[in-house]
Amino acid sequence: MSDSSNTFKKAPKRKGDKGRRVTMSPEMKQAYADLITKRGEEEETYKRHLPQNESGKR
Numbered sequence: 001m002s003d004s005s006n007t008f009k010k011a012p013k014r015k016g017d018k019g020r021r022v023t024m025s026p027e028m029k030q031a032y033a034d035l036i037t038k039r040g041e042e043e044e045t046y047k048r049h050l051p052q053n054e055s056g057k058r
């Protein structure tokens with residue numbers, strides 16, 4: 001039990017990882033932008049067909 005002072009030590013702080021950069025061709029950038037806009041449109045269409053908040057159901 002003499003090592004109790006060494007048992008609960010704070011871990012040293014780690015430096016945060018920097019974000020990684022990815023190089024993409026202009027065609028890939030355009031395809032990615034199109035994908036994002038398509039997903040946004042699909043989400044809007046989905047939300048449009050959902051029922052509105054009806055508080056009288058309960």
